[in-house]
Amino acid sequence: MHELGRLEDLPQDYRDELQRLNLVPLWPNLRALLPPNMPSRHTRPTHWPYATLKPLLMRAGELTPMHKAERRVLVLANPGHGLENMKASPAIYLGMQLLLPQEWAPAHRHTPNAVRMIVEGRGATTTVHGEKCPMERGDLILTPTGQWHEHEHSGSEPVVWLDVLDLPLMYYAEVSYAIEGQRQDVKPGRGDEVYARGGVVPTPYFERGREDYPMLRYPWQDARAALVALAKSQPGLGCVQVSYVNPDTGRDVQNNLGYYALMLRPRQTLRLPARSPSQVFHAIEGQVDVAVPAAESAAESAAASAAVPVAEAASEHRFTLAEADTCCTPGYEAVTLTNRSASEPAFLFIADESPLHRKLGVYEVRG
Numbered sequence: 396m397h398e399l400g401r402l403e404d405l406p407q408d409y410r411d412e413l414q415r416l417n418l419v420p421l422w423p424n425l426r427a428l429l430p431p432n433m434p435s436r437h438t439r440p441t442h443w444p445y446a447t448l449k450p451l452l453m454r455a456g457e458l459t460p461m462h463k464a465e466r467r468v469l470v471l472a473n474p475g476h477g478l479e480n481m482k483a484s485p486a487i488y489l490g491m492q493l494l495l496p497q498e499w500a501p502a503h504r505h506t507p508n509a510v511r512m513i514v515e516g517r518g519a520t521t522t523v524h525g526e527k528c529p530m531e532r533g534d535l536i537l538t539p540t541g542q543w544h545e546h547e548h549s550g551s552e553p554v555v556w557l558d559v560l561d562l563p564l565m566y567y568a569e570v571s572y573a574i575e576g577q578r579q580d581v582k583p584g585r586g587d588e589v590y591a592r593g594g595v596v597p598t599p600y601f602e603r604g605r606e607d608y609p610m611l612r613y614p615w616q617d618a619r620a621a622l623v624a625l626a627k628s629q630p631g632l633g634c635v636q637v638s639y640v641n642p643d644t645g646r647d648v649q650n651n652l653g654y655y656a657l658m659l660r661p662r663q664t665l666r667l668p669a670r671s672p673s674q675v676f677h678a679i680e681g682q683v684d685v686a687v688p689a690a691e692s693a694a695e696s697a698a699a700s701a702a703v704p705v706a707e708a709a710s711e712h713r714f715t716l717a718e719a720d721t722c723c724t725p726g727y728e729a730v731t732l733t734n735r736s737a738s739e740p741a742f743l744f745i746a747d748e749s750p751l752h753r754k755l756g757v758y759e760v761r762g
Contacts, residue, residue: 445719484673518550533615672748681741
């Protein structure tokens, strides 16, 4: 590939005139915008151990009352994007949220789509668009774009959950905002009860409402049972995974991010192919080793920030997910997962950017 002209090659008076008129020459920046063969990636493989995060989250509960926080969250920020940008990947925001007994996180609605993956505790509920959803460990609860939602805790122990939002995408598009509201009136009925049996959905003779999001709570006991049944019925299946979908359409539950549950058999090693979207892995049950190759550009960036030799930084990234741990991996890199247990399965929750990439027409698998 031939070398392009540099900005420094242009006369200073010409550059000054371009700047005065808010103009930029493309050719000195073309390779950065359109690199050959592989996109530039800032997302680094990053691991957030819950054992080290939890004490800081609990201390936040002591330091900051709910009326001073509205949402008491520690953001899981990827250093490759800059901690101040508060994102785990180009389109994914992660936060670990704490709700203490007898607290109420007031109602609001916002443009970013969100889901809650419950990490621990009992006795809390999330009310979304008037539907009151119990929050049990491993449950996935949707709070779609524009829908009122609030969290309330009537139990006796802290409740913690992982927030996953497409906030970076909305912020980049300059459409991110929130509106505060009042406590919602709870409506009768719950989608997770109406759609509790796979393959059986309500006949659309009558207006049911919430057609875009007919099911807001996806109980972990149902997702886990589906994984166990799939593994039993297809013992030769390499990747035992289910997708969280809209039960009316079979499509992704939300617009831009995809959500899945994965089971690893005892001692199973699974290599996920290199795909364009970044991924987030959260351990619900068991311990899982994660291995990610380090791209050269990411290694050079890591070496520069950590003041270590490139050769050392460029080695494969490896870490172990214990229960409630979370990690993220960049796109275009294969990920290898290994269940550390010889006797019990391991279960992971996964979030990725696949729906967004498909909409943009850039979804890609590289083997």
